[in-house]
Amino acid sequence: MPYEVRFCPHCATELQPITLAEDGGDKERLRCPACGWTHWNNPTPVLAAIVEIDGKVLLARNAAWPGKMFALITGFMEAGESPQEGIAREVKEETNLDVQSTTLVGAYEFLRMNQVIIAYHVVATGQVQLSPELVDYRLYDLPDLKCWPAGTGYALADWLRTRGHEPVFFTAEENAERRRRLDEQAPAATPPKD
Numbered sequence: 001m002p003y004e005v006r007f008c009p010h011c012a013t014e015l016q017p018i019t020l021a022e023d024g025g026d027k028e029r030l031r032c033p034a035c036g037w038t039h040w041n042n043p044t045p046v047l048a049a050i051v052e053i054d055g056k057v058l059l060a061r062n063a064a065w066p067g068k069m070f071a072l073i074t075g076f077m078e079a080g081e082s083p084q085e086g087i088a089r090e091v092k093e094e095t096n097l098d099v100q101s102t103t104l105v106g107a108y109e110f111l112r113m114n115q116v117i118i119a120y121h122v123v124a125t126g127q128v129q130l131s132p133e134l135v136d137y138r139l140y141d142l143p144d145l146k147c148w149p150a151g152t153g154y155a156l157a158d159w160l161r162t163r164g165h166e167p168v169f170f171t172a173e174e175n176a177e178r179r180r181r182l183d184e185q186a187p188a189a190t191p192p193k194d
Contacts, residue, residue: 005039008032015039041114047087048119048152049073050105050159053097056139057156058128060094063135069178070138072152074117087120095137096129105159110151119155149175 007014015030030039051058051073059070075090077083088099105119128137142160147153147167157167170178 005030008035008037010037011035043114043116045077045083046074046110046115046117047077047083047090048117048155049087049091050119050121050156051091051095051097052121052123053125053139056141057145058095058137058139060130060134060137063133072119072156074152083118084120087122091122091124094131094134095124097124097126099124105155108151108154117151117155119152121159146170148178
């Protein structure tokens with residue numbers, strides 16, 4: 001179950017759904033009836049990397065995922081870093097690769113997790129050494145990549161188009177099976193790689 005804010009971080013009073021006038025009109029949000037603090041529930045920025053190494057794209061498998069599920073390198077942006085610094089840090093932490101160049105691919109919604117994914121294409125060098133969070137990786141030639149119909153899958157598809165490749169997506173049946181196996185194993189502790 002996703003984390004849910006229930007108490008005011010200032011005075012510890014239980015939050016309540018309270019409607020107040022805002023710039024866009026009346027809006028119900030969780031608010032503190034004692035001190036007026038508002039839980040805005042803004043989306044969390046998540047960084048994603050299409051990691052290119054020696055002309056191939058690296059996809060990795062999280063330890064909590066089914067055996068055939070591989071995705072982009074992702075992680076949360078930290079306070080005090082730019083998105084470019086954050087994605088270079090995440091790539092280093094998760095794969096031990098050094099980012100040589102970074103190009104913005106785009107920003108993608110991930111509504112199910114209340115996240116905004118900021119996706120980059122990075123060219124990296126070095127020897128892959130996975131963090132304990134990851135258990136496997138694969139290097140793909142561009143024509144062999146298959147995209148998934150959500151967040152980072154759309155980023156991968158957009159990037160493939162810039163390389164002259166029309167992306168191939170999982171079929172609805174393949175994606176349903178992929179999601180089912182992921183949902184069966186989801187501990188909801190790490191940022192999703194969708």
